[in-house]
């Protein structure tokens with residue numbers, strides 16, 4: 141009887157995984173919106189006149205307020221003071237608001253509007269920011285890109301606040317249990333969001349034979365409405381949990397600004413943050429250009445509009461197969477029976493081969509790149525589980541950085557050698573993308589669950605916020621730098637599918653090299669100071 145009374149929602153596996161599912165589905169929708177324009181960079185040039193610099197500046201704006209107005213730091217403080225559920229709802233609402241602005245900016249109704257005229261004439265110079273060279277706008281930037289950037293900045297505040305809140309929420313529900321597995325599963329669903337976006341953003345933009353880029357953004361907005369509903373349901377579960385545990389995070393142990401000092405004085409924290417910014421700067425900004433990079437490096441034969449492979453139903457079937465790949469790989473993690481685990485894995489691999497074949501037949505760069513997050517869906521939870529039971533997080537960070545270097549150098553120097561060989565290029569692209577996906581499983585699965593080992597529980601929210609803030613500097617800078625380097629190294633190229641991506645890719649590989657050395661140093665420090673990064677989470 142006493143046992144029963146003591147039981148709380150988080151003691152029930154079904155309840156804590158339901159809470160995770162709600163948060164993870166909300167992040168799934170958010171990740172779709174983050175990259176909603178990434179697979180249609182070429183259309184943004186032809187339909188809205190965004191060159192690579194305009195596209196990169198808009199894409200980088202997502203993190204602008206987080207970095208330069210220190211919004212993420214405030215978000216961390218709000219999270220530690222107000223708790224998970226309040227901050228989660230706030231982040232959902234902010235994301236939706238920003239997304240609506242971005243939708244208006246790229247919609248047909250913006251064209252020729254008074255707002256377009258105003259933004260064309262204004263915001264070309266931002267005092268202070270321009271002098272520092274960090275302005276989110278520039279002279280000649282298309283008005284639609286400026287307004288989209290404003291919306292994306294607001295959205296970025298919501299999504300990053302959501303990211304730290306979800307991590308904090310997972311610690312709250314899973315600490316001492318399957319925490320890394322839960323984080324890995326949440327990220328797996330987020331990766332599926334990226335894959336979904338790669339397939340459906342171009343699908344909606346080109347639906348019915350006419351091109352309208354705002355349809356893709358509208359799709360993202362609808363998903364963000366669903367995300368907000370998920371968060372509100374989570375709100376009530378979280379409230380119930382607190383009433384059972386009598387924990388009032390925000391009142392029991394109030395956050396103090398001096399706590400930030402404790403975080404900043406930890407060497408382990410700085411190394412993890414540095415590795416995080418270097419690694420993620422070579423992944424997320426790349427993701428925004430990857431489809432275009434493939435369009436530029438692969439030789440595609442145009443698929444006739446009336447062909448079977450060009451039909452919308454094939455896109456849907458390919459997406460269903462993608463879900464089978466992801467679900468099979470993900471579910472195999474949870475099979476206790478060895479035979480069932482092998483069966484799920486085999487089904488997933490077979491579906492992956494079918495998926496890849498369809499991508500090749502459709503001659504579609506976006507569906508080829510969509511395999512990138514797929515491997516992560518299956519592997520991240522496995523690796524999370526490994527970190528929970530065996531540890532070795534620091535080693536995984538080093539290995540993930542090595543794979544990253546290998547992949548970017550392959551894209552830069554080997555893939556272009558296959559230009560002209562349709563099948564050869566696609567095979568090299570698929571293999572490299574899948575290896576990059578494996579790297580993108582290793583690093584996140586090891587990095588995020590390591591944070592609770594670096595700081596005390598009550599300041600985890602602020603620690604995540606600080607890491608995200610440092611990471612956001614890179615996520616702001618690198619989309620912009622890639623765009624600028626592209627424009628500089630391709631001065632006379634007008635066809636958006638004929639750009640040379642060598643130098644941006646070399647730049648990203650260099651980030652991997654730096655991350656690799658930081659990872660090695662982290663291993664040394666971990667051993668010397670006994671941080672426990674190589675230790676399992678569950679002892």
Ligand SMILES: C[C@H](N)C(=O)N[C@@H](CCCCN)C(=O)O
Pocket residue numbers: 300303304306307326327330420584588608611
């Ligand atoms: C972009 C974002 N700041 C980020 O770092 N995302 C991580 C996940 C962080 C943990 C979220 N609960 C990612 O790997 O996607």
